[in-house]
Amino acid sequence: MRVGNNVTEVNRSGIGMTSARTRERLISRLREKGIGDPRVLDLIRSTPRHLFIEEALAHQAYDDTALPIGHGQTISQPWVVARMTELLIEPGVPRKVLEVGTGSGYQTAILAALCAEVYSVERIRPLQDQARRRLLSLGLARVQLRHADGGMGWAAEAPFDGILAACGRADIPDDLLAQLADGGRLVMPVGEQDQQWLTVVDRHGDDFRVTRLDAVRFVPFQRGILR
Numbered sequence: 001m002r003v004g005n006n007v008t009e010v011n012r013s014g015i016g017m018t019s020a021r022t023r024e025r026l027i028s029r030l031r032e033k034g035i036g037d038p039r040v041l042d043l044i045r046s047t048p049r050h051l052f053i054e055e056a057l058a059h060q061a062y063d064d065t066a067l068p069i070g071h072g073q074t075i076s077q078p079w080v081v082a083r084m085t086e087l088l089i090e091p092g093v094p095r096k097v098l099e100v101g102t103g104s105g106y107q108t109a110i111l112a113a114l115c116a117e118v119y120s121v122e123r124i125r126p127l128q129d130q131a132r133r134r135l136l137s138l139g140l141a142r143v144q145l146r147h148a149d150g151g152m153g154w155a156a157e158a159p160f161d162g163i164l165a166a167c168g169r170a171d172i173p174d175d176l177l178a179q180l181a182d183g184g185r186l187v188m189p190v191g192e193q194d195q196q197w198l199t200v201v202d203r204h205g206d207d208f209r210v211t212r213l214d215a216v217r218f219v220p221f222q223r224g225i226l227r
Helices: 020-032 038-046 055-060 078-089 106-114 125-137 174-178
Strands: 067-070 073-075 096-100 117-122 143-147 160-165 180-192 195-204 207-216
Touching: 020 038, 020 078, 038 078, 038 106, 055 067, 067 125, 078 106, 078 160, 078 180, 078 195, 078 207, 096 106, 106 117, 106 125, 117 125, 125 143, 174 180
Parallel strands: 096 117, 096 160, 117 143, 160 180
Antiparallel strands: 067 073, 180 195, 195 207
């Protein structure tokens, strides 16, 4: 499924806890935590995170914290989204990206504003349906959604210049490595649930260079699909 065009101005400004001032406080916190890419900061500022969570939690939308989105899943804290995006585009903005774990659709929206083609896989159908509606409401383009087991990636659309996985596991799936283009980069949390690190994999031919970075905690990588 493809959805709309760039992020519209609708619902961007908000009021109260979704106001421009509240968003600027978040951007200041992200800068303090080391996020420096102006493209990423601009997208965190302009993307309406309050639209990707339940209305009852809207007052926390621009806190730097993860929030529940149902089905045992969370929307990642803004620092994590910013950091993973910054790492993904560090060598250059990838043209074609695979996202494993659509979740709320928030990270998807950030990627869609940067990359020419975004393919996003989600194993939980109700979450994917919600994300689809949110992306459509924002008029975002260049996104294709698939209900499938994310550990297997999206082989029919491979290779991908970038792969971003928003769930942690003890190892990196061979299927994802095989779908990474030569010169491409994969970013995902790797490790046991109580000890994970953001990990970057850069592919050069048959050589995969692995770099372990920040300590993080993500929901676990799970197999199968839920309807």
